[in-house]
Amino acid sequence: MIDLGRAGAVDRPDGEGRAGGGACDDRIRFTLALEAGRIAAIRFGADACPAATAAAAWLAGEAEGRSLLGAARLGSQAAHAACWIAGARLGCIEVAVDAFHAALGDAVVRGARVPGGGRLAVAMSGGVDSAVALAEAPGDAFGITLRLWIDPLAPDAERACCAPGSVRRARDLCHARGLPHVSLDLRDAFRTRIVAPFVAGYEAGETPNPCTSCNGSFRLHELVTVAERLGADRVRTGHYARIVEIDGVPLVARGEDREKDQSYMLARVPPDVLARLEFPLGRRTKPEVRARAASLGLAAAGARESQEVCFLGGGDYRSFLHRYGSGAGDGAIEDEAGRELGRHAGVAGFTPGQRRGIGVSAAEPLYVLRTEPDRNAIVVAPLRRLGTRSVALRDVVMHRERRRVEAKLRYRSPAVAATLLGDGEKRTLALERALFAVAPGQTAALYEGDAVVGCGTIARAVPDDDGLVL
């Protein structure tokens, strides 16, 4: 029989979570009150099937009196085992577990703290890399997963009603080790701080790099902040990069696996955040990590790689911009002399170096040289005009002042030797050889050896006809 004694709601709750309302029409809500990091009271609301209602009641009964982290150990398998109901599927239970963990996460987002310290947090994505990082973590570790906004209209969009599969996988991995898992719903903040500038950047004619922004100013900062509230002064992630300390300053450095190296993506992470991070996979290769995952029996070992911008949900960024952009209409495709060669459906769909979608026939192949959103025009040129040796940077941050650097101007392009001219936030990068299709808006990661000593945002690329390197 379901104990309905905790049915109801806490007045002025310190944490609140909901799930459900999708196809199954079950809805669960939790509210909780904290005292000194312990759950003093927790109540549930339910308009749901017997299994979901029973799981909600069981979770409330188990959680009351526990610390937030203690409660964060409670998950689907335990709830399913504890409240067996004929015919109940795990999916019914998950609705209650999602709502419960949403309430715990909400309490943490609102600033709840857990007494004690010295713990280790592992940032979990639900994929194989963080699964291995977790498996090798000590017994007092806990997992954290950030729930970020994903385009609900994308092909791989997750159900908006419940936690996405990635969050559930991360949670199950933690619970399988008996460790707590905390998931934080940062969808609104993520949309404001990362997705909106991404759309605005394209509309301004740039090619934004949301991943470096997210790592640099949002995701990892949130992780260390929240981990600290939960008594963890260190956060491990599954990134393929290293952290080196030079003259007392922690810097991101290239990972051992050059194929997977994510130092470029982490170029904007400030040293004070870096000082709290650990990248245990930085000295290993992806095949090694996969083999390790398989030997640990981790189900995520064979999982598909996610490399795309996460919020696109496997979709195309052009159709995303079409959905969420201001929708500036069609305009001219011109050559450098201003002659109209054709029409385009919106500048936001184009990035320097792009050939696809131009649809203009010419004597030699034409590529996007730049976009000019104020005129709603795209300027195209032959390949040889796309080389550049001189790149203007803005928002430059140097962790270690250097003139001679190696500059990496896109995630998948090689680093080239360069000289950094000027000082302050606006500087010019003089490249030793011309690079193809340098895109304003992209991050310039500046290396000395393997270490990222600084970074900036590409403001402008000056065309250079000579010596183009492809």
Place this chain on the structure above:
Amino acid sequence: MIYLDHAATTPLSEVAWRAMEPYLRERFGNPSEPHAAGRAARAGLDEARVSVAATLGCAPAELVFTGGGSEADNLAVLGRLRDGGRVVASAIEHPAVREPLRAYRGEVAWAPVGADGVIDLVALGALVRPGDALCCVMAANNVTGALQPVDAIAELCAERDVPLHVDAVQAASGSDVRALPGRATLALAAHKLGGPKGVGALAGPGVRDLPAVVLGGGQEHGLRPGTENVAGAAALAAALHERQGPEAVAERRARAARRDRLEQAVGVPSAAHSAARLPGHALLLAGVRGDVVVHQLDGAGICVAAGSACAAGSTEPSYVLSAMGIDAAAARGAVRVTLGPETTDADVDAFVAAFTGARTGLLRAVGSVA
């Protein structure tokens, strides 16, 4: 345990047990065999057939024993439709009739019911046409307990010479059931009236010209081949006699009074409340999820049924309640409580207390989800 799910099945009554027990052991023979053991079994089967036919008011030759109510319904529906033709059926038929009709490739016209769960006679009258292959109605609905105007429907069908099949499986537990004139057939199941599971009957003048759809050894006038369940037939005869005999009248009245008291005490609406209903039948609309109420009552040692069940991640409202115009949210709160002859006042009191407690807690839970 307090058992208030008599519409699902019933405990074996004392008379049914006494009637069947000899045929399970000492009179175990196969009625088709001419030897002493076979003759003893045959005598029991004949006796059961005569008894059931007498209770229903048909000839023994117009009665076949079947493997249960669903089988009897299927034999009638599939037999009548073997050569095609149009069918008219009520929108609230039991799946034993509804599903063969849904699988049928010919034309099926579904007759509506009113808000009280009773077949709309005028609409049915307009639908049934001379030359139709079959008309199907139930004598009492298994979800709401609403009694259906089968005598009027039988008259209407006889006038137009349309064979009628009446599913009386639920009705026989608490209302008078009689074989109908014309080419009508009627289905029964023993376990709904104090008999064992796995035995039923198809009865009425329509049995005489009903085409066979199951072929085999020719037993039961060739309509239901297979070695006869003599013990089951004997139990069905005894149970039916008890439920349909003169002493049943007072028992039904007492059952209805308990049901009425229960409905008043719980203070929630009942579906089909304004219709004439089976005496022990109440379909409460709890206003909270019926399946959770059922779970809670089960925990308190009380067995009742939910009106709708969660299937494959979505709660399908009962088609019976939909046909009555009850919306999906209200239908989700349906709890079917069905009293039997052995139900006591104390059982009713215990139910009311447990139901009220569960409903109060669930109202709090539902109120807190918004």
